[in-house]
Amino acid sequence: MSCAPARDPGNRSSVRVAIASRIFEPEPSAASFRLAALANAFSEAGHEVSVLTVRPVRSQRDDSDRNRRYRVRRFPVLRDRTGYVRGYLQYMSFDVPLFFRVLFGPKRDLVVVEPPPTTGFFVRLATALRRTPYAYYAADVWSDAAASTGAGGAVVTVVRSMERFALSGARGVLSVNAGVSERVRELAPGSRIHTVGNGIDTKVFTVDGPRHQGGAYAIYSGTASEWQGAGVFIDALERVLDEHPGAKLVFLGQGSDWPELQARAARLPAGAVEFVPTVPPATAAEWIRGAVVSLASIRPDSGYDFAFPTKVYASLACGTPVVYAGAGAVPEFLRTHQKDARVGESVGYEVDTVAKALSRAFANPPSRTERERLGVWVAERVGLDAAARNAVRALEGHPQ
Incomplete structure (x- = not known):
């Protein structure tokens, strides 16, 4: 009917x-x-x-x-x-x-x-x-x-x-x-x-296009709410800076957890964490393309294990692999498709494991070929x- x-x-x-x-x-x-x-x-x-x-x-x-x-x-x-x-x-x-x-x-x-x-x-x-x-x-x-x-x-x-x-x-x-x-x-x-x-809109979020030139940075784009627990990335970055002193974390968007995230970031060296308010989609795509890696998370036991953050699709469509921390449907998605393209990795929601994943990402940024292959793969599927x-x-x- x-x-x-x-x-x-x-x-x-x-x-x-x-x-x-x-x-x-x-x-x-x-x-x-x-x-x-x-x-x-x-x-x-x-x-x-x-x-x-x-x-x-x-x-x-x-x-x-x-x-x-x-x-x-x-x-x-x-x-x-x-x-x-x-x-x-x-x-x-x-x-x-x-x-x-x-x-x-x-x-x-x-x-x-x-x-x-x-x-x-x-x-x-x-x-x-x-x-x-x-x-x-x-x-x-x-x-x-x-x-x-x-x-x-x-x-x-x-x-x-x-x-x-x-x-x-x-x-x-x-x-x-x-x-x-x-x-x-x-x-x-x-x-x-x-x-x-x-x-995701694969006409806006694409591999081809301008890239933000901001050095080596990881990006957390879109909404940051309490149940996502994005603070784990700030805590992890504090450990990563010894090995990668030029590494930076960018929060792009908005969210109810921003005041807490900004308070955590204040403990790190000046400029290590940058907060960029919501920008038009095309500009967001520039920021994502320019990143070494994109970040997403769902805090365990938040009652949100069924969620799949759309920021994962946006990042992959721009050719940027993902480091995902926590629960939800994303870990299985990343594990299933790692053989198809450099989609990234899923880790537990612990500061130590997240820090190690970030270190690996900064030490081995994706090549142009890997980004292009990832973008084509995503455009055909999501x-x-x-x-x-x-x-x-x-x-x-x-x-x-």
Whole structure:
């Protein structure tokens, strides 16, 4: 059964699709890339698409919306001190107007909603009143994230209830990997789950292109939250500096753990750790290309063992191998594909083992040939377009 009713006769019925998200291009994030790919895939399949999202910060505004094959409808929103739509007041500033935008806006045949669960909660209410089906894009399990960051029991209970409410009312749930699918199944047993995969925009994150010239540095790009435990890399770098005195660690992006990371970095020599706020995707790709190695982590026992950080895909697509510390699905991925290309290595979440991996990376940076081979290998396997087409086929009711 399809998630959306047919409007026009023919082999492939055209439907009116809305994608609702508090973040979208040009704001750089994994969700932005993934949802833009989904909107393109729906449009290529002949559907009428509109994106209900937010107005970006002034520094990121451009005219890209004019060149899209779908319509983007933007609304002002509250942001935190870093310019990110994060925090319950910020979420409500998007979710409450969205409720009315869906309730009183043009009739749609399907709404695809992106977390947080508060957005899913309001979309379920609005679409129920409009008698419109919706799909929930489970790129993450937010209640598990709340629990892993030490949120109070009452907060976790509320978030989990809202997430379960959003999942259980969806006509279909799009999941990025098998681990997320399993957690969704546990939270909302009756959900119809489609594991569509994930990836990265291989038109932006490529081996070819400018490289940041910043000496020998390792890079941790994207979001750094408490459950990821990126502080282990700062502690490891302190040991690496004796052997590689010119080595540096760059944090590129933002995240709730940045104040703690900055406090740890203050113990190291000046310039050993650099923090670069969020930059446009093309600039982020320059930083990743120029790095000796890229870093990613998931702190063990955080309740997030099912996660697969998208920064891993972005790094490999730029030809930069990864050192990964901790739990999750990444270790098996790296072990499985080490014979195919120089993807990097997975190590335990201990300062000593991470320091040894960093030392190996600085001592043996990837060659141009290794980078090119890695970039080609990734482009063939983890492009976002394939995941987006899987999602469209699933919501159309076609087998993947």
